Amino acid sequence: MNDICDTTGALSNIRICDFTGQLAGAGATRVLAAFGAQVIRVEDRLRQGQWDIFRGNGPWMDDRRGINLGGTFNNHNIEKLGVTLDMRKPKAKAILEELISVSDAVTENFSKGVLDRWGLSYEEMVKIKPDIIYVSNCGFGHVGPYSEYKTWGPIVQAVSGLTFQSGLPDMPPAGWGYSYMNHTGGYLMAIALLMALYHRHRTGVGQWIDMSCTDGTAALNGPAILDYTVNGNPARRPGNPNSNRSIYPKMAPHGIYRCEGDDNWVGISVRNDDDWAALCEVIGADDMASDSKLATVDGRIEHHDAIDERIEAWTSVRSPMQAMEALQTRGVPAGAVQRPVDRIDNDPNTREWGLFPTVEHQAMGKVRVDGMPIKLSETPAQIKRGGPTLGQHNQEVFAEVLGIEQATVDALTEEGVF
Amino acid sequence: MQSHIEQGILDGVRVLEVGGEIGAWCGKIMGDVGADVIKVEPPTGDPTRSYEPFYENEPGPDRSLFFWHYNTSKRSVTLDLEQDGGRDVFKRLATQTDVVVDSYPPGHMDSIGLGYEAISKETPGLVMASITPFGQSGPYSDYASTDLTALALGGPVWSCGYDDHSIPPVRGGGNQAYHIVCHFAIMGVMTALIHRQFTGVGQYIDANMHAAANVTTEGASINWLVAGDTVQRQTGRHASVVPTADGQVLCRDGRYVNVGIGARTEEQWIHLLSWLQEEGLIEDLGEFLDYPSREAMRRGDREAREQQRRVAEVMRELARRTDADVLFKRAQALGFQWGIVNSPEDVLEDPHFQARGFPVEVEHPDLGKSFVYAGAPYQFPESPWAISRRPPLLGEHNREVYVDELGMSTEELQNFQANGIV
DSSP, X not given: OOTTOOSSSTTTTOEEEEOOOTTTTHHHHHHHHHTTOEEEEEEEXXXXXXXXXXXXXXXXXXXXXXXXXXXXXXHHTTTOEEEEEOTTSHHHHHHHHHHHHTOSEEEEOOSTTHHHHTTOOHXXXXXXXXXXXXXXXXXXXXXXXXXXXXXXXXXXHHHTTTTTTSSOTTSOOXXXXXOHHHHHHHHHHHHHHHXXXXXXXXXXXXXXXXXXXXXXXXXXXXXXXXXXXXXOOOSXXXXXXXTTSBTTTTBSSEEEEEOSSTTOEEEXXXXXXHHHHHHHHHTTOHHHHTOGGGSSHHHHXXXXXXXXXXXXXXHTTSOHHHHHHHHHHTTOOEEEXXXXXXXXXXXXXXXXXXXXXXXXXXXXXXXXXXXXXXXXXXXXXXXXXXXXXXXXXXXXXXXXXXXXXXXXXXXXXXXXXX | OOSOOTTOTTTTOEEEEEESSTTHHHHHHHHTTTOEEEEEEOTTOOGGGGOSOBGGGOOOTTOBHHHHHHTTTEEEEEOOTTSHHHHHHHHHHHHTOSEEEEESSTTHHHHTTOSHHHHHSSOTTOEEEEEESSOSSSTTTXXXXXXXXXXXXXXXXXXXXXXOTTSOOOOOSSOHHHHHHHHXXXXXXXXXXXXXXXXXXXXXXXXXXXXXXXXXOTHHHHIIIIIOOOOEEETTEEEESSOOOOOEEEOTTSOEEEOOSOOOSHHHHHHHHHHHHHTTOGGGGTTOOSOXXXXXXXXXXXXXXXXXXXXXXXXXXHHHTSOHHHHHHHHHHTTOOOEEOOOHHHHHHOXXXXXXXXXXXXXXXXXXXXXXXXXXXXXXXXXXXOOOSOOOOTTTTHIIIIIIITOOOHHHHHHHHHTTOO
């Protein structure tokens, strides 16, 4: 066997027949691939895998364009193997059935019904592999009144209460400026898949996990939900949300403050009275430190705007890093609002961690990607191989993994099945 | 609801949870799918027991709704790990444990003799995950952190806020930095548990919240890593290198709908035109009645831009005369990827979440009441997700865990209690 079979990773005994794409799906199997699972990503030959909007789309590293040069696709599909099939051809279905028969799990994040149309409903998969684990992940799930509705990250975030909770008073929702829930939907999908694998090894039983990204999102607003169901306090109330402040738990002052220069900011959280005393000293506000009206968190909340002005007078003549360092030296939580360049190229913590590794991509060459924020002492993640080019591993997967004779592989390639 | 669910997917896995607030979500996720999660609290109680909001707005160690949400399906014991006696008990507990979730500051468990090496000596298959703001060592590891500062330094905040950059960027609500790092910690724990199934070997996991936030920024990182471009925040839509059209409209009832993606097929465009006709808004489109050419829009032709502007204006007017729920559902029925901006409580009333069983009732027998909690992020038909018990009262399971399960004598327990160890 060559490099398609990693025998050292934690999950090197696991094989996944992977139809996922975008981020909500591909982001899930990405994690398993980094820990050594053999993730075989199956893409549609005729559409050149462009069901995944990132296939071939920007950002690009240079002036080259092409189906294999999409930067986001590479990022989300590191360490996976890629094969192509034309599912309109009956022979492709037979190949897929063979792949499923030697896989531990099937993963997808299509709209509801795509696998059914291919004749590969969960019931059919179980006939092929009785203990198969099937994880479907779509915005509104396969069950429920919205199951036919169409989503993408911002819609999931809107409908589930996350967009609402991000904003300033008397302003429209700011929301999340990216598909946070495609990341998180992917994490939850990976968690569900790993749990199901663990359970299957223990009991021998597989199952179909029907994920709705919206359920996972709504669960991230737990305390606000309880504040309503238990106490009758709705989040939809005047002055709320004010999400740079902190009500769970109560902290004040708490906010994002203007710094010197253009669009520069620093986040500051005063957790308790000790932090308050330290902050006042750092910013030279003895009068506030000794002001009994401000001695408690409730008092500071009442006078939050006035305190903010004083803090901003101090931050606005400093860089975000100067403000952060001065406060951190005294133990007050402060974090510069870092631009991508700051945290990727100039951040001592991410640098020492090795957070943005370089992979080798068949067409793009060397390119940096998101790394792994967890370190496992015995089975570290491996992120070396870039996302697969279209059909990059047809030969290895069809001939070596499935054991199809070379002449047949050649013939099926010729016929356009692969 | 109160009876223990036998068939949870992590049934038989025992977890000890120690430390601060960052790791509680990790324990909850495992507990709600059947793991036996024991929260080891200092005798004074976990600090989050003092977090708002409170049951009936009255503080008290068993009244924090923040604590309630993050600690369902767990048991609570008290133990003072600052005392030798407490550490011995913890080591004994660890011998009956599969996973330790630790969110003390870096190095703290080592400094009190409860680091991974010490506690796994007797239990080589033990998996331990330490969840900290900046990892166990290295730059910043001693820095203080909250959700806001983590999301600021880690990248998400840069992408969130308003078109007007004189307004500060915005930290999305709900302590998402804690969620992000906990999701990674659980992925690590499950990976380690599966590895252990094959090899019998346990391991130690170092989970870094700053790093986790950094790799949860989607296009912000990738545009920089691949192309050296910087995204800029925009109101209610993706931060972008090149500005994009507004996609959030205010409806008649004061609620918002995200209408960011317009007609993607000619059929949808015609549906939209007849809807506008019905509303008497079609004239406002002027001469721009043809299906907008995507090619021209991509090229940024003047006419295409003018059409885009007109369409956006008409959308705002359509929203002004329509309730959000009506706009959302009618548009979705026509195939548009639009979404209503629900508040957390709206979610509970929404037929989608109701049909999927998202609101779940949890009994609090001590209060003689039951309350609706946030439900399952995923369903395992062969091994159901369920809140198996309400959040524990402080030290509620001391006797059960120490005497019935660990084999401590009643007298021993009483001594520990008298010495403030339990």
